[in-house]
Every structure is written in structure tokens, then in C-alpha cells.
Amino acid sequence: MPRRRIRVTDALFRSAFTALRTELGVPSDFPPEVTAEAERPPLLKAYDDATDIPLFTIDPPGSTDLDQAMHLSRRGTGYRVRYAIADVAAFVVPGSALDAETHRRVLTLYFPDTRISLHPPVLSEGAASLLPDQVRPAALWTIDLDADGRTTAADVRRALVRSRARLDYEGVQKGIDSGAAEEPLFLLKEVGELRERLEVERGGISLNVPEQEIVQVDGTYELTYRAGVPVDGWNAQISLLTGMAAADLMLAYGTGVLRTLPAAPDGAVGRLRRTAHALHIDWPHHVSYAALVRSLDPRIPHHAAFLQECTTLLRGAGYTVFRDGVLPAITTHAAVASPYAHCTAPLRRLADRYASEICLAAVAGSAVPDWVLAAFEALPREMAAGGRLAATAERECVDIVEAALLKDRVGEVFDGCVVDVEERRPAVGTVQLETPAVIGRVEGAGLELGERLRVRLTEADPVSGGGARVRFAPA
Numbered sequence: 001m002p003r004r005r006i007r008v009t010d011a012l013f014r015s016a017f018t019a020l021r022t023e024l025g026v027p028s029d030f031p032p033e034v035t036a037e038a039e040r041p042p043l044l045k046a047y048d049d050a051t052d053i054p055l056f057t058i059d060p061p062g063s064t065d066l067d068q069a070m071h072l073s074r075r076g077t078g079y080r081v082r083y084a085i086a087d088v089a090a091f092v093v094p095g096s097a098l099d100a101e102t103h104r105r106v107l108t109l110y111f112p113d114t115r116i117s118l119h120p121p122v123l124s125e126g127a128a129s130l131l132p133d134q135v136r137p138a139a140l141w142t143i144d145l146d147a148d149g150r151t152t153a154a155d156v157r158r159a160l161v162r163s164r165a166r167l168d169y170e171g172v173q174k175g176i177d178s179g180a181a182e183e184p185l186f187l188l189k190e191v192g193e194l195r196e197r198l199e200v201e202r203g204g205i206s207l208n209v210p211e212q213e214i215v216q217v218d219g220t221y222e223l224t225y226r227a228g229v230p231v232d233g234w235n236a237q238i239s240l241l242t243g244m245a246a247a248d249l250m251l252a253y254g255t256g257v258l259r260t261l262p263a264a265p266d267g268a269v270g271r272l273r274r275t276a277h278a279l280h281i282d283w284p285h286h287v288s289y290a291a292l293v294r295s296l297d298p299r300i301p302h303h304a305a306f307l308q309e310c311t312t313l314l315r316g317a318g319y320t321v322f323r324d325g326v327l328p329a330i331t332t333h334a335a336v337a338s339p340y341a342h343c344t345a346p347l348r349r350l351a352d353r354y355a356s357e358i359c360l361a362a363v364a365g366s367a368v369p370d371w372v373l374a375a376f377e378a379l380p381r382e383m384a385a386g387g388r389l390a391a392t393a394e395r396e397c398v399d400i401v402e403a404a405l406l407k408d409r410v411g412e413v414f415d416g417c418v419v420d421v422e423e424r425r426p427a428v429g430t431v432q433l434e435t436p437a438v439i440g441r442v443e444g445a446g447l448e449l450g451e452r453l454r455v456r457l458t459e460a461d462p463v464s465g466g467g468a469r470v471r472f473a474p475a
Contacts, residue, residue: 084140
């Protein structure tokens with residue numbers, strides 16, 4: 001019997017999402033003086049002319065806040081990667097109302113019904129965005145690689161650039177698979193796969209966890225699980241490559257802001273081993289955690305459940321600042337297995353503007369601007385607070401949609417998989433339904449991690465006080 005399509009009305013969501021933003025204290029409109037400053041022309045310094053490079057962007061369809069544009073070419077037996085990053089510092093005057101507002105917002109927040117931007121849209125979706133056929137100021141990275149994809153040289157300079165095309169992941173993947181893509185896109189695949197092999201070699205990890213995604217269909221919202229196409233991974237490798245180059249530059253320079261993650265404690269890895277056993281995943285002691293993760297197929301329910309649990313090892317990531325040659329105790333990101341910096345999304349992430357400015361100073365052999373150093377002490381705390389807000393907003397938005405999708409189906413039975421059981425309360429756990437794409441709390445005696453379970457929906461309240469709720473019980 002076919003499953004019926006589940007839909008909810010916009011009216012419910014508009015009020016629920018608006019109430020959530022109010023509850024979380026999310027900023028709404030930009031003050032007039034901030035918008036006025038964003039409308040001023042950029043303060044162009046000494047920019048090279050790189051408008052002849054046929055750059056392109058790859059983003060989700062409809063994206064307008066475009067931070068990065070790239071071009072790849074062969075260089076002897078190796079490769080040259082050109083990666084343009086929006087030069088937000090050309091638009092934001094230190095100490096201005098616009099600058100203060102970015103420190104208040106910290107990150108762009110994405111809600112299903114709207115986007116709460118770090119910068120006014122006239123800037124983030126207009127004058128600073130690397131939109132096609134527009135001349136834009138950028139921090140232009142040039143990274144040379146050898147035949148194995150290893151970095152041999154890295155440079156970054158201010159330049160005026162002009163993107164030629166705005167592409168999306170699915171379209172690029174189809175072009176590569178069909179053979180119709182142009183050479184730079186085939187080189188993206190070639191370099192991306194080389195960088196993925198190097199990631200394996202150094203012990204890095206890219207978790208391929210299916211995303212629980214809110215999509216809008218014919219004016220209504222639905223939940224799906226989205227597994228990325230290979231282009232997602234290759235594109236991410238170019239960003240990782242640049243972030244690693246930025247970290248190396250800053251470490252050699254003696255001043256910087258790194259994205260760091262300490263190695264997971266033995267207890268956390270031990271808990272994952274117990275989870276793997278419960279999910280019937282074979283994890284021999286001689287096989288590393290990174291090697292195991294790469295062997296899993298996220299399309300298999302118990303593999304997907306384990307990959308989701310693996311994200312617990314990524315908790316504890318933060319921003320580490322250092323200056324005057326005094327390096328921090330931790331300089332690496334455990335998942336990247338290398339020093340790493342966030343520097344490729346300045347339209348959407350505050351710290352990237354600072355990292356980019358330090359890298360530009362390092363290459364030029366000049367001093368770091370005073371406005372960068374003045375922000376150092378507060379920057380890690382600001383980014384941590386912004387990250388917590390973003391995570392809360394994302395989870396609660398999904399909770400609202402889940403509850404709204406199911407509010408008229410209380411009492412129905414669904415097929416699912418137990419993906420978590422609380423250690424101290426073994427009758428309380430989390431179940432992941434096969435369809436719709438819902439992950440909810442389940443309460444009942446005898447829950448076993450990894451078991452396939454039929455569950456009955458006992459509660460679905462999208463507007464209750466203290467947050468939306470979805471509850472299940474074993475059927």
C-alpha cells in the first residue's frame with residue numbers, strides 16, 4: 001500500500017519559526033545605520049587584476065551569498081588551484097556600526113522560511129557576493145599541487161575577480177558523469193580524489209552522514225534524508241586544502257586563528273566501540289576509527305546510525321588564537337588530522353574575515369592590522385556562542401517540522417531503528433524512522449541499540465511550551 005505524501009501548511013510554520021526566533025533572541029532586521037554603511041562602495045586597496053581567470057562557483061541551487069569561486073588547471077605534472085574568497089574586509093570598516101553588528105550576529109543562521117544573515121543582504125547577496133559576471137574584490141589563493149595532490153606552494157593576494165558561472169552540485173555531477181563537463185570540472189574530480197586519498201593517508205575523517213533536510217515542495221515543507229553526491233566531497237576538499245594552507249601560513253607567521261579539535265579521549269572511543277558492537281558493525285582492534293568510518297555505507301540504516309553517533313567525537317572543536325610567535329598547545333584539528341583554519345566563508349562566518357586578513361599580511365610580510373589583534377581575545381568566545389545558537393536553531397526547526405508533519409498521525413505505527421539508548425535510563429532512547437525522515441524519542445522497556453523496531457506515535461506537538469515534541473513507544 002503506498003504511503004501518503006505528508007504535508008503541512010505554511011501558516012503553522014510561519015508562526016512557529018517566528019516564535020522560535022523570538023525565544024532564541026535571534027536578530028531580525030538590520031538597523032538603518034548598518035544598512036547604510038553596507039551600501040557604501042568598497043574601500044579598494046592595492047588589488048591585482050585577475051578578472052581573466054574563468055572562475056566558477058558551486059553552491060546549492062538558488063544560493064546568492066557566494067563566498068568562494070574556483071578554477072583548476074594543469075601545471076606540468078601537477079595542478080594549480082585558484083580559489084577566490086569574498087573580501088569582506090573591503091566593505092566593513094573596523095569599529096563601524098556594521099562591524100559591531102557582525103560581532104553581535106557572528107554567523108548566518110539558516111531557517112526553513114528565511115535566512116538571518118551575518119551581513120545585510122545588499123552586501124552578502126549583492127556587492128560582496130561572487131555572483132557571475134560581476135567584478136568583485138577577493139582574497140585570491142593560488143595553491144600549486146604535485147602529481148599526488150600535495151601542496152608545493154601557497155599564496156594569497158587581494159585581486160579583482162569575475163566569476164563566469166554559478167553551478168550547483170547535482171548539475172556538476174551530471175556533467176562529470178556524462179562526460180559533458182569542461183576540463184576544470186574534471187580536474188575538480190581528479191584533485192578531489194587525490195586529496196581524499198591524502199586524507200586517508202594522514203588519518204583524517206570526513207563523516208558521510210545522511211542529512212535530515214527540510215525541503216519546500218509546492219509551498220509546503222517536508223523532511224527527507226539527503227546523501228551527498230561525490231561533488232560535495234570534492235568541493236569540500238578544495239575548502240579543506242585552502243584551510244590547511246591558511247593554517248600553515250599563520251603558524252609560520254606566528255600569529256593566527258585556528259580551528260582546533262583535540263583528540264577524542266579513550267573513554268569516548270571505547271563508548272563508540274560498544275555502540276559498534278550493539279549495531280552489529282565489525283570493528284577489529286587493528287582497524288583504526290578513521291578506516292572503519294570510511295568502510296561504512298550511509299544508505300544502510302545501522303551504518304547511518306553509527307555514523308551519526310560518530311559526530312560525538314567532533315564535539316569540543318573551537319577557535320584558538322595566538323600571536324607574537326607563541327604557538328598554542330593544540331594546533332591541529334583531530335578530524336582533519338592537520339592544522340586547519342576557517343577562512344573560506346567570510347560572508348557567513350565572522351572568524352573567516354580575521355583569518356583571511358592575517359594570511360594576507362603573512363604573504364605580504366606586513367604587520368597584522370590593529371583591528372584584527374584587538375578582536376583576538378573575544379573572538380573564540382563569540383564564535384562558540386554563535387555556534388551554540390546555530391545548533392539549537394537547527395535542531396529545534398527540525399523538531400517543529402517533525403511534530404507538524406506527524407500531528408495528525410498519533411496512534412499510527414512506523415518502522416524504525418533504535419539509534420541511541422541512554423546509559424543511565426535504558427528504557428529511553430532515540431528511534432530513526434525509515435519514512436518519513438523523522439528522528440524522535442522512544443520510551444519503553446527492553447530497548448536495544450541497533451534493533452529494528454516498530455513504534456507507535458504517542459505524541460506530536462509542534463507548538464508546546466519548551467519546544468516541539470515527538471514521542472514514540474514500541475508497538
